[in-house]
Amino acid sequence: MPSTRPAPARTKLLDAALNLIREKGFSATSVDELCQAAGVTKGAFFHHFESKEALGAAAANHWSEVTGAMFAAADYHHEADPLARVLGYIELRKSLLEGEPAEFTCVAGTMVQEQFGASEDIRTACRDSIFGHAATLEADISAALAAYGLSPDWTAKSLALHSQAVLQGAFILAKASSDREVARDMVDHLSRYVRSLFHRPPAQEA
Numbered sequence: 001m002p003s004t005r006p007a008p009a010r011t012k013l014l015d016a017a018l019n020l021i022r023e024k025g026f027s028a029t030s031v032d033e034l035c036q037a038a039g040v041t042k043g044a045f046f047h048h049f050e051s052k053e054a055l056g057a058a059a060a061n062h063w064s065e066v067t068g069a070m071f072a073a074a075d076y077h078h079e080a081d082p083l084a085r086v087l088g089y090i091e092l093r094k095s096l097l098e099g100e101p102a103e104f105t106c107v108a109g110t111m112v113q114e115q116f117g118a119s120e121d122i123r124t125a126c127r128d129s130i131f132g133h134a135a136t137l138e139a140d141i142s143a144a145l146a147a148y149g150l151s152p153d154w155t156a157k158s159l160a161l162h163s164q165a166v167l168q169g170a171f172i173l174a175k176a177s178s179d180r181e182v183a184r185d186m187v188d189h190l191s192r193y194v195r196s197l198f199h200r201p202p203a204q205e206a
Contacts, residue, residue: 012038017059023102060125063107082143094187134160
């Protein structure tokens, strides 16, 4: 039976941070706004976080946990063909591009662009979030290379990171144009590119 207990103040603050950072950016979000959005006192904020910077680093980790659980439960993992799993991941990313940019852009990507050079703790947390998510794709990419009999001059890790570079760039274009369709077009190009890399059918010689 689901718990009816209210979320603790720390979780409320982190959830509020995910929304406000995507909507306004980290720098433009104040502690007062975070407390108001979370419905907690300023005293509660500083009980859980010694500074706004500490909240920012924790928010990147919280983002990884929330989104990681969602992707781990996605249906594409059930595909037998590893390439289908990779393409299914990309298709899921496209399906999430709904609403305004603040509703689908990445917390870690937004913060690291703002805080690079300003906060080492936030930069590190955002790096871990983005690179950690990319790492979840590596096993399927490696399996696809084996299934399709390919030995390219690139690695599963590099393609996984490339996928994140395209997605983060797509978010920037959506923000710049206020048009999610631009981002959806970029994800379609990513899908085409990945398909082009695996141009041979699964090895059948054996």
